[in-house]
Amino acid sequence: MKFDTAYYESVIDQHQYEHLGLGTIDFALAGMSPGDLHTKWVCHTGAREFADAVSEGRPAIVTTGVGLGGPPHAGTLFQLLRAVKLQQCGLDVQIVLGDLDSYNARRTPLDAVRRLADQYEEFALGLGFDPGRGVLRRQEGETDVMATAFLLSRHLDDDDFQWAEEDLAGLYRNHGVFDHLNYGMKQATLLMAADFVHLLREGRHVLVSLGVDEHKYVALARRGAERWGLPADRLAGIYTKMIPGLGGLPKMSKSIPGSGIDGSMPAEDIRALLAADTDSAPPDDGSALLQMYACLPEVGQAEYDRASAARRAGDREWRVIREELVERLITLFSHWPK
Known part of the structure; x- marks a missing residue:
């Protein structure tokens, strides 16, 4: 798979996402112009409605997360820097450190995951994230979000998780990262969706910032939220290009x-x-x-x-x-x- 212009256009056309680009977007976000947004994101789902909610003073939050599979590479660095940028622009921002994601999906030992979480927390703070104005948290110990995951699971089934595999799943299989979508990976995906949906349950408009290869995770969360009877249209996604390896x-x-x-x-x-x-x-x-x-x-x-x-x-x-x-x-x- 090659993350080039043809790939991005295919994703946008297939999933009916809207381009984030000059001439096709008519909103700004937190003081960032359409052109400024386009330097850091490539497409979105529902971000215009999120921007409207922000401008009207309704409760709104941006959330993103990083996996803890090892030291941060450039893509992870810039995912965190985008969160810092949006916080500096005045938005309420949450960063979730995916400790239980790595524990379940990658079978990383718990003590190693906890050490990595300590490092990532220090890294995010060093990059300028202000926990006094936002949320920097791990998944472990967040029992209220875990309860949301359990409640959400009633509205999702195996076919949903198979459909929501990220676009790089084949690449990871070829490199021996995993061989099939196992139970632990489904649990990790469920908890990630709950990280988004829990904010929705709190009555907020939610914007999830992820790489475009992970766009189906937001769609999965929206699917579950809609079946649950929650206002899924308040859950938006905004997606970044992939930095070539x-x-x-x-x-x-x-x-x-x-x-x-x-x-x-x-x-x-x-x-x-x-x-x-x-x-x-x-x-x-x-x-x-x-x-x-x-x-x-x-x-x-x-x-x-x-x-x-x-x-x-x-x-x-x-x-x-x-x-x-x-x-x-x-x-x-x-x-x-x-």
Whole structure:
């Protein structure tokens, strides 16, 4: 599978999602213009209604989560930075550390999961997330959300979970991460859906920020919420592009060694790997470096357009941007507790 323009258009057409792009979106969110949004997300479900709720002062929250399969790679880093950006824009934001997700779906020992959760909590705080203005939590010990998962399970069945497998399931099978959708993985998916639906039960409008390969998780939660009789139209999703992996892999993944750069790497290794990137992707599909640049909190439409034009021209400005990006990544990853 290749995460290129054709893939994104296929996902949007198949699932009737709306493009987040100039000329096709007529709303801003938390002070971010349509063009600014487009630098960090590619498509959405119901985000316009969420933006309306925010502008009207109705209870609203953004939620995202990260798996704890190992040290954070670039995709995880930028998922957290998007949460920080939205919080800085004044939105109520929740970050869920998927400790029980990794325990069930990846069979990671509980003591290892807890150590990783400690590290991820420190990492998120180091990146600038303010727990006094939002929620930074683990899944373990959240018995009210677990109760929501149990209640939600009545409205979902095995066919729903088979349908909701993420688009990279085949890739993970080929690399031996798992061989089939087992009971633990279904439990992890159920709890993830409950992380979203529980906020809905509290009477809020909810916006879930995930990678586009995980778009079916939001659809699964909406499906269960609707069958339950909850206002599923208040549960929205907004989806990011995938940062291409190294060695020809479609995505940087914590579960696939060698697919990307991560927080455990020495600075010199990160510099060497990114310096070796040939940056040969077609202009329309972007590049790993350009996509990472777009994800920086300070980068909006104007900065992205300038960098994209410099990359197409192959001039000195793009080389300077590349060098500055590499050093910025090293600084950001330095917050990961070694």
